Amino acid sequence: xxxxxxxxxxxxxxxxxxxxxxxxxIALLIVYAFSLFYYFKEFGSEYAIQALLMMATAxxxxxxxxxxxxxxxxxxxKKYLASSFGWITAIILVLMCPVDTQLYxxxxxxxxxxxxxxxxxxxxxxxxxxxxxxxxxxxxxSFAGSKVADVATGATxxxxxxxxxxxxxxxxxxxxxxxxxxxxxxNLFLGWYPGxxxxxxxxxxxxxxxxxxxxxxxxxxxxxxxLGSIFVLSSALALFSGMSNWLWYPIFHVCTGGVAFGAVFMxxxxxxxxxxxxxxxxxxxxxxxxxxxxxxxxxxxEGCMYSxxxxxxxxxxxxxxxxGKQRALIxxxxxxxxxxxxxxxxxxxxxxxxxxxxxxxxPEKPKTEMIAMGDDYVNSLSAKLDGSVKNADGSTTYxxxxxxxxxxxxxxxxxYGHPFEPNQFEITIAADNKTIVSVNVTAMNDTEYFGxxxxxxxxxxxxxxxxxxxxxxxxxxxxxxxxxxxxxSSMRALLEVKKxxxx
Amino acid sequence: MSLLLGSMRHHIPGYxxxxxxxxxxxxxxxxxxxxxxxxxxxxxxxILVQEGDHVKVGTxxxxxxxxxxxxxxxxxxxxxxxxxxxxxxxxxxxxxVVIENDGKMExxxxxxxLDYQTATREELIAFMKEAGIIGQGGAGFPTxxxxxxxxxxxxxxxxxxxxxPYITADHIAMENHLDEILVGILAMRKMAQAEEAxxxxxxxHTEMIKKVEAAVANINGxxxxxxxxxxxxxxxxxxxxxxxxxxxxxxPSEAGAIVxxxxxxxxxxxxxxxxxxxxxxxxxxxxxxxxxPVNVHCPVxxxxxxxxxxxxxxxxxxxxxIAAGAMMGKTIVNDKFVAERQMNAITVLATESYDSVACMRxxxxxxxxxVGLQPVRIVQSAKAKNQAMMEKLHAMDCIExxxxxYICPSRLDVTENVRKAKRQxxxxxx
Ligand code: SF4
Ligand code: SF4
Numbered sequence: 001x002x003x004x005x006x007x008x009x010x011x012x013x014x015x016x017x018x019x020x021x022x023x024x025x026i027a028l029l030i031v032y033a034f035s036l037f038y039y040f041k042e043f044g045s046e047y048a049i050q051a052l053l054m055m056a057t058a059x060x061x062x063x064x065x066x067x068x069x070x071x072x073x074x075x076x077x078k079k080y081l082a083s084s085f086g087w088i089t090a091i092i093l094v095l096m097c098p099v100d101t102q103l104y105x106x107x108x109x110x111x112x113x114x115x116x117x118x119x120x121x122x123x124x125x126x127x128x129x130x131x132x133x134x135x136x137x138x139x140x141x142s143f144a145g146s147k148v149a150d151v152a153t154g155a156t157x158x159x160x161x162x163x164x165x166x167x168x169x170x171x172x173x174x175x176x177x178x179x180x181x182x183x184x185x186x187n188l189f190l191g192w193y194p195g196x197x198x199x200x201x202x203x204x205x206x207x208x209x210x211x212x213x214x215x216x217x218x219x220x221x222x223x224x225x226x227l228g229s230i231f232v233l234s235s236a237l238a239l240f241s242g243m244s245n246w247l248w249y250p251i252f253h254v255c256t257g258g259v260a261f262g263a264v265f266m267x268x269x270x271x272x273x274x275x276x277x278x279x280x281x282x283x284x285x286x287x288x289x290x291x292x293x294x295x296x297x298x299x300x301x302e303g304c305m306y307s308x309x310x311x312x313x314x315x316x317x318x319x320x321x322x323x324g325k326q327r328a329l330i331x332x333x334x335x336x337x338x339x340x341x342x343x344x345x346x347x348x349x350x351x352x353x354x355x356x357x358x359x360x361x362x363p364e365k366p367k368t369e370m371i372a373m374g375d376d377y378v379n380s381l382s383a384k385l386d387g388s389v390k391n392a393d394g395s396t397t398y399x400x401x402x403x404x405x406x407x408x409x410x411x412x413x414x415x416y417g418h419p420f421e422p423n424q425f426e427i428t429i430a431a432d433n434k435t436i437v438s439v440n441v442t443a444m445n446d447t448e449y450f451g452x453x454x455x456x457x458x459x460x461x462x463x464x465x466x467x468x469x470x471x472x473x474x475x476x477x478x479x480x481x482x483x484x485x486x487x488x489s490s491m492r493a494l495l496e497v498k499k500x501x502x503x
Numbered sequence: 504m505s506l507l508l509g510s511m512r513h514h515i516p517g518y519x520x521x522x523x524x525x526x527x528x529x530x531x532x533x534x535x536x537x538x539x540x541x542x543x544x545x546x547x548x549x550i551l552v553q554e555g556d557h558v559k560v561g562t563x564x565x566x567x568x569x570x571x572x573x574x575x576x577x578x579x580x581x582x583x584x585x586x587x588x589x590x591x592x593x594x595x596x597x598x599x600v601v602i603e604n605d606g607k608m609e610x611x612x613x614x615x616x617l618d619y620q621t622a623t624r625e626e627l628i629a630f631m632k633e634a635g636i637i638g639q640g641g642a643g644f645p646t647x648x649x650x651x652x653x654x655x656x657x658x659x660x661x662x663x664x665x666x667x668p669y670i671t672a673d674h675i676a677m678e679n680h681l682d683e684i685l686v687g688i689l690a691m692r693k694m695a696q697a698e699e700a701x702x703x704x705x706x707x708h709t710e711m712i713k714k715v716e717a718a719v720a721n722i723n724g725x726x727x728x729x730x731x732x733x734x735x736x737x738x739x740x741x742x743x744x745x746x747x748x749x750x751x752x753x754x755p756s757e758a759g760a761i762v763x764x765x766x767x768x769x770x771x772x773x774x775x776x777x778x779x780x781x782x783x784x785x786x787x788x789x790x791x792x793x794x795x796p797v798n799v800h801c802p803v804x805x806x807x808x809x810x811x812x813x814x815x816x817x818x819x820x821x822x823x824x825i826a827a828g829a830m831m832g833k834t835i836v837n838d839k840f841v842a843e844r845q846m847n848a849i850t851v852l853a854t855e856s857y858d859s860v861a862c863m864r865x866x867x868x869x870x871x872x873x874v875g876l877q878p879v880r881i882v883q884s885a886k887a888k889n890q891a892m893m894e895k896l897h898a899m900d901c902i903e904x905x906x907x908x909y910i911c912p913s914r915l916d917v918t919e920n921v922r923k924a925k926r927q928x929x930x931x932x933x
Binding site for chain 1: 833867879903
């Protein structure tokens with residue numbers, strides 16, 4: 001018979017850290033699956049594959065880093081890998097990144113997150129900063145330009161708000177333009193728009209957050225207070241600014257920029273938040289205030305991430321401030337929370353003074369440029385009169401072939417899949433042999449999407465009614481921007497008619 | 504649910520069904536019994552018998568002379584064989600008086616029964632002291648002390664919540680001896696001069712609540728109070744806070760309450776009605792590693808090995824043998840320790856090792872701590888040898904209830920580490 005000694009208590013509850021981490025992982029993977037589905041559906045398999053590659057990169061770097069460290073420290077490999085939970089950091093990091101993040105940048109960020117953010121601090125449980133936020137900050141600081149150029153996924157609601165709207169607008173048209181751009185508030189809530197891979201669907205994140213909170217994997221206080229304070233503060237800002245119909249504004253704040261993701265998966269990370277409920281409440285409220293302030297005052301879309309890092313840094317101080325028996329600290333907690341709330345609201349009032357709401361930009365005058373008929377390049381093009389037809393009303397239509405960009409520069413250009421041939425024009429002159437009736441392009445062989453801009457009526461109509469004998473310059477307006485060479489080709493054709501008429 | 508506080512308690516599966524419905528198993532003393540010379544943390548005893556003396560059931564064999572006077576009586580009849588050092592349930596090797604059992608169970612009345620209705624309060628207190636009644640909740644504190652200084656008591660709270668898992672000794676006592684228990688309670692109420700006696704029973708024990716309610720229906724000033732099925736609701740402070748809605752600094756009497764265990768009332772009733780001091784133990788032998796979990800009734804001083812054998816023995820080779828409950832009881836590495844007067848259970852659990860990982864600062868230990876401490880931070884300060892911080896965190900107020908370690912998802916020995924912090928502080932004080 002063996003009587004084993006052990007210290008009391010001799011019972012343990014069922015929930016274990018390992019199981020909590022497993023449940024957290026499952027929740028993260030559900031978010032990831034949603035994201036894969038979105039990119040596959042909206043942008044095609046290429047994007048889904050890119051998202052898969054991102055996950056593979058981050059997980060790969062994580063495991064390689066941890067294996068190397070375990071070998072270096074001669075740790076029990078299996079035990080080390082199973083109890084370091086590095087993969088969670090990796091997945092969170094991937095879900096924060098947009099789909100067009102360069103893999104090498106993500107790989108570097110992961111390495112930083114795992115090695116600097118976790119291992120150097122002493123491993124799981126010891127880190128001060130949320131490691132995924134550390135990794136993400138690295139991507140932003142060092143690899144800001146490292147995105148795969150991508151028109152399709154460029155603008156996110158939050159970046160649009162930051163760059164185009166100054167975080168505040170009172171103009172109803174602008175509000176609806178902004179919201180329409182992402183198919184309305186409901187769609188913002190659903191998350192069917194591009195952004196950080198896992199950050200878009202507020203609905204999904206809230207549902208998962210609720211499940212995790214019920215299962216006691218995270219503390220409900222943190223996400224609730226964080227999102228709640230963002231909602232209240234942005235409402236206050238909207239009201240201070242005198243916005244009518246302001247409800248969209250706080251909703252926009254809560255549904256964008258990854259705050260729901262940050263709330264559920266990063267801010268509630270136990271390791272980097274205070275130990276007691278009281279500390280956690282102060283922590284979450286502080287993060288909410290900082291997020292909104294960073295957004296509206298620094299005009300930075302990454303408010304959420306920075307607020308997390310700042311509050312992580314303050315965690316030891318918060319813990320310190322709430323030392324003692326918790327019952328005796330309740331009053332102190334209420335005072336702290338009230339003071340913070342007032343500070344937050346006050347800062348919103350001041351912010352309202354500091355921000356100028358974005359106004360619709362005055363329609364800019366279309367850019368026009370005059371090109372003289374005597375332009376060197378125009379004269380360097382060759383052209384010939386192919387023939388002319390007398391029309392019943394006495395006007396004459398001239399057919400002209402004139403070199404354009406393709407014909408002139410063509411042989412040196414890479415093959416764009418069409419012959420390097422000159423363009424052909426039909427120019428009709430009225431019976432007085434002076435007034436231009438019309439200018440038409442019958443064959444356009446210049447570069448697609450550029451040369452063919454001169455087919456635009458807005459360009460060609462400028463000639464109507466003009467006197468060809470005195471035509472000395474041509475207006476290159478906004479519709480033909482980028483089609484300078486083709487404009488010159490058309491000028492060369494007009495010049496040829498001018499010559500034929502003896503002017 | 505409170506925004507700024509955790510639950511400060513926790514529901515723990517009780518496993519009460521293992522023993523709560525079974526009849527009490529009477530276990531007779533073997534050839535020898537070993538009476539521990541221990542009372543309320545004291546081992547300063549004057550032993551009144553000598554080797555070779557003949558004693559009867561009820562013979563006073565020793566008296567504690569430290570701070571409070573506590574007599575100890577023989578539980579069998581037979582011959583004194585001397586004094587032996589044996590491991591005690593408090594995890595210390597202590598003197599035990601060895602008595603060879605002659606099997607006759609000859610009795611003597613160490614004191615006369617007392618009618619509590621005619622006796623004065625002072626007489627009752629003196630009687631309780633003489634009878635050596637000590638708290639049956641596990642601590643073994645002499646009960647008369649609470650009443651001696653009682654003033655302005657509103658409520659006598661009878662703890663029948665039995666919040667430790669596996670244990671049903673109080674339950675089974677109420678099941679079988681409710682009439683006696685009520686006598687004990689009424690006598691105690693008189694001593695406390697309390698307006699009301701409140702019997703706290705867990706909400707979940709609906710049948711027991713009904714039974715006791717029916718029994719007290721015609722008694723003025725005694726009622727049943729259903730309390731939540733959480734641990735440690737039976738802790739004095741938790742119970743007083745729940746019943747009186749008040750906190751106190753040092754003693755429950757500040758909040759107008761005296762708390763006693765229901766089994767203490769039973770022990771007192773035995774003395775009042777039958778002139779019998781505490782010479783037997785009614786306790787639960789349960790757990791997942793004993794063949795037939797059951798409540799046993801045995802003379803004080805019977806070794807654990809005999810009790811376990813009476814319950815069919817162990818079910819596996821490697822067990823944790825716990826003197827008392829799984830949460831607060833200490834594991835003892837042999838089964839020679841004996842049934843004590845205040846012992847309410849022996850819990851036998853199959854040894855399983857917990858796969859622990861690093862603390863993730865989840866704060867669950869802070870949420871459940873009934874005292875409202877922050878165990879995780881106390882442990883950190885202890886590691887950093889930061890005594891000022893440990894004091895600021897009130898480490899010394901820990902009651903070692905074990906809940907912080909129970910809850911810890913990283914399966915760390917949080918309670919033990921808090922104990923270490925307490926030891927560090929105690930050392931520094933010296
Ligand atoms: S419950 Fe365990 S893991 Fe959580 S803070 Fe306390 S000691 Fe750390
Ligand atoms: S053992 Fe001490 S620190 Fe742990 S929960 Fe109980 S009272 Fe609190």
